[in-house]
Amino acid sequence: MKVLVVEDDEKLSGFIQKGLEAEGFVVDLCRDGDDGYALATTREYDAMVLDIMLPGRDGLSILRNLRERDIGTPVIVLTARGSLNERLDGLKLGADDYMMKPFYVEELVARLHVVTRRATGSGKSILSNGEVSLNLVTREVRIGEEAIELTAREFALLSYLMRSPGRVFSRAQICEHVWNYHFDPGTNIVDVYIQKLRKKLAGDGEIIETVRGVGYRIREES
Amino acid sequence: MKVLVVEDDEKLSGFIQKGLEAEGFVVDLCRDGDDGYALATTREYDAMVLDIMLPGRDGLSILRNLRERDIGTPVIVLTARGSLNERLDGLKLGADDYMMKPFYVEELVARLHVVTRRATGSGKSILSNGEVSLNLVTREVRIGEEAIELTAREFALLSYLMRSPGRVFSRAQICEHVWNYHFDPGTNIVDVYIQKLRKKLAGDGEIIETVRGVGYRIREES
């Protein structure tokens, strides 16, 4: 799950970044409206967090332009307390939710889960396929009835793959979305984490299939 | 050592970031000229790597404005191969060095060491104080005659402190320069690394002094 955060306040953006990353989100951060718009239009994100007051170009303008260009990425806008108009304008322009500053990062995380779930089709917070099921909110993973403990990275990887069972993901795609590496083909970290998941998930049959020369996929069963 | 890299090419900026971080530099990265100028003027860096061809605002313009405002941060400009004029203009405008694309990141690292050394006064590549000496290029650390092995973080921390023996650095300052954390006062990672250094450096007397309620400093001896 990749999120673009456009927020100029360093302290706040730092907290947001850390909070989201601890939950397994991959975060791109920028502090400037123009830069934010450029990133939002040139890359794919699963959601955006957009401050209204920004240097360079305000958040509402960015949001309007995104929607005009039919970019439907879920957006949560951040507004100053009290400025009711900003909130209303934001929602009118196609924001999916808003938060008033100051707020708890945990709450932002929860709302991000909501809007991304809403966007990922079914609106469900549980991904399941075969005997594997994965609760995106509580971060519980079950294989059959047995609960499995996963680390943050492992969960991020598994949930990324589980969003499209049967679809093959290349290592480069996985690196991009799960690690935010746009480069460095010299790493085998994806392979390593696939092995970790296989070991932990070890059920009947291969849950994660290798597609030689291409990448990996979840065996489709549901 | 904190470096601002302004470069729009993702792949290249990724490589640069990784290469510099592996050497213990702390890297801020941005892909846009306006944003780059804003960062360069509002924060302190030990050096900048500046591409000439940039969206938003070209590198030469940034460089000219920085120098007009008497910001003397060492700058290495990146130019396309063949464009001799760019190089000459860059040097005329106050660049400290240039590199033609494509280049090896190792070379960039080497030149960064050169320009930062030049800027840090003496132009020396060896910091020493008392019986501790620290070679910024080869990354060798000695205490008396004995060589010490440090990890990247440990080296970054020690070299940051050693640049100003006797000066007290707060935990916040250290976090900012060595970890690039602008936030999260809830971590004691600085303390932990200070302990690691103390253990590895264990010579006669305390090399790193605690200033209770404030921070840490290198005991001045030279």
Added chain:
DNA sequence: GTCTGGGCATGAAGGTCTTGGTTGTTGAAG
């Protein structure tokens, strides 16, 4: 001198990522 709170020290433990060797697969040559 004694008490006490906050700042600091320290070890343990878990997570992340890299390294390098081993195994397995593919495809072409013999």
Added chain:
DNA sequence: CTTCAACAACCAAGACCTTCATGCCCAGAC
């Protein structure tokens, strides 16, 4: 059909980073 080289994938081990919990110690209050 068999062999072999090259490449892809697998896996174990270890280094490094970071957090957490606990205990120590200094400074000021009494």
